[in-house]
Amino acid sequence: MEQQDRALAAYVDSVRDDPGVLAVIVVGSVAQGRERADSDVDVYLIVEEERFAAETAAGRFAWIERYGLDYPGSYIDIKLASPSYLTAAAEGADDPTRASFLGARIAWRSGRAAPDLAEVIQRITRLPDDVWDERVRSYLSQARLYGGYFLRQALERGDEFLRRHAALHLALAAARAALAAAHVMLPGPKYISKLVTTVPTPDGFVGTWERVVSDPDLDSANELLGILFDWLGGDLDQDETLSIFIRDNELAWLRGTVPAEYW
Secondary structure (H helix, E strand, O other): OHHHHHHHHHHHHHHOOOOOEEEEEEEHHHHHOOOOOOOOEEEEEEEOHHHHHHHHHOOOOEEEEOOOOOOOOOOEEEEEEOHHHHHHHHHHOOHHHHHHOOOOEEEEEOOOOOOOHHHHHHHHOOOOHHHHHHHHHHHHHHHHHHHHHHHHHHHHHOOHHHHHHHHHHHHHHHHHHHHHHOOOOOOOHHHHHHHOOOOOOOOOHHHHHHHHHHOOOHHHHHHHHHHHHHHHOOOOOHHHHHHHHHHHOOOHHHHOOOOHHHO
């Protein structure tokens, strides 16, 4: 919309003469053409490595500028990045970071910005097919342990916290398996209830998934697991499931990664 374009242009004008700034990358709803009249403008401010090191050492990773200056409720939501940050993101970022670059476009770049800037940004939003396939196996393993073991323990013990914890983790794993099968990234938890209804799933999956979220019990959990494994489970047996779960949760620290739910 015109008001967001004006706000973005004004922000670019405010940073283009800064010698430490290399580029402004517009992301989010404005970049993707789905902004509302009151939407803010999300950008990545790409700065030189020395500037990035100094800013982040001081705890400055993100901030807001131009609040209310360009239209009612307007502001520029800024995240700091550098060329090495972008390269690292292309190689190993989590889904929220990768998804934040979907539809990204270069609003402005200095003559000192790397010529392959657009290509690096594109690589952030792509994962190879084999990575997606392994994600499916990982999320199936998460679902089986949370739904088939932890939820049952919770109900046997009358442990309400564990019941809700296990059920939500079952629902998260099942949804992420469905998203991974469709090669769809998860920007964050607030998007999952909508996304799970937009990707291809078998009959009954979404309704059962919603039951697990709203009022989990063994019947709904077993039904969801049955649908999920009939659809995507292949030959993933119990022993392999347990090993994958341990690898991706309890041994994430050893592998230099984070637990699978945070990918």
